[in-house]
Amino acid sequence: MVEEAANHQCMDKRINSSQDDADVRKGPWTMEEDLILINYIANHGEGDWNTLARSAGLKRTGKSCRLRWLNYLRPDVRRGNITPEEQLLIMELHSRWGNRWSKIARQLPGRTDNEIKNYWRTRIQKKPKQCESFDYQSPMMTMDNHASTSQSNGVEDVAPQMSHQMYSNDTNADAFAAPMLSDNSGENFWTVEDFWTQPFDGE
DNA sequence: AACCCGGACAACCGCCGGGCG
DNA sequence: CCGCCCGGCGGTTGTCCGGGT
Known part of the structure; x- marks a missing residue:
């Protein structure tokens, strides 16, 4: 542009x-x-x-x-509810690669670099104590270990409540239900709900 | 009850590298 | 070869909300 x-x-x-x-x-x-x-x-x-x-x-x-x-x-993007397994993976990969967020994100299907970056800064970076127990030098753990270890370090993920924050301004919720009116001339048309419930192969 | 503060997340900004004409 | 445009990346800012005082 x-x-x-x-x-x-x-x-x-x-x-x-x-x-x-x-x-x-x-x-x-x-x-x-x-x-x-x-x-x-x-x-x-x-x-x-x-x-x-x-x-x-x-x-x-x-x-x-x-x-x-x-x-x-x-x-196919997954938002919120970062699992303990994912958290440990993030910590492991960050210890290896540093702030290579996009690289890290590629190892976590459905997660975006932006979300991981935010997660790291707000949940992990600011909680050094809880993270001390994590062995940054260790090789990749098994998933079983992930679960049990993360439970014990006390860094529990909090379910996000962003939905109530979205569209708070000049929008109305009716748009979700209402079909689009403009000239679709035979093209497929989706509502947000339709779209998110579709199995999406590829991108 | 009102205000303040910090957390969490979305979005923007600046920069860089690659592709293409 | 050079300049322009685009996409991608990482850092930063803006905004909303909930909890604490």
């Missing part, structure tokens, strides 16, 4: 607020935007995010769309 490139080059906050800039939305995604993105990808697939954003009619940067899709909307 033009705006993207401009930023890239001058590396500055938009000095001249062009029309493009004014059109770009930021901040939390609304349910309507999610649905637009989901349906567009369901019908056209991923790729070329800047073009996708424009074609779908989203006033977002391609980057923003990509991030939203990868970290939140993708059907």
Whole structure:
């Protein structure tokens, strides 16, 4: 996108607020935007995010769309409830690779680098005491060991309650139930619920 | 009851590398 | 070869909420 490139080059906050800039939305995604993105990808697939954003009619940067899709909307993404096994794996891999979040995330199916990064910073990094018991030098443990060890170190995962936080602004919950109205002209159309309940092979 | 503070998560920002014309 | 664009990555910020005082 033009705006993207401009930023890239001058590396500055938009000095001249062009029309493009004014059109770009930021901040939390609304349910309507999610649905637009989901349906567009369901019908056209991923790729070329800047073009996708424009074609779908989203006033977002391609980057923003990509991030939203990868970290939140993708059907195979798992959010919250990091299991003790996953936690230990994260600690093990982080001790090996450091802050290579995307690399670590690839070892945890359904988890995103963003979530792991957040998890590490908020739950693990800030709780050095509980983590002291973890043997960072040990080779990979078996899953059985994972479970029992993590229970004893007291770092219990807390179920996230983000759902109530989502779509709190200019959206209404009806959008979930209501079918999309715009011209779908024979294309598949998904609600968020439909989408998330689909078995999703591949990406 | 009101306010403050910290935790948790989503989203943005800046940078970099690769692909392509 | 060079410049542009895009995607990916890691760091950081913004926002909401719940608990404590």
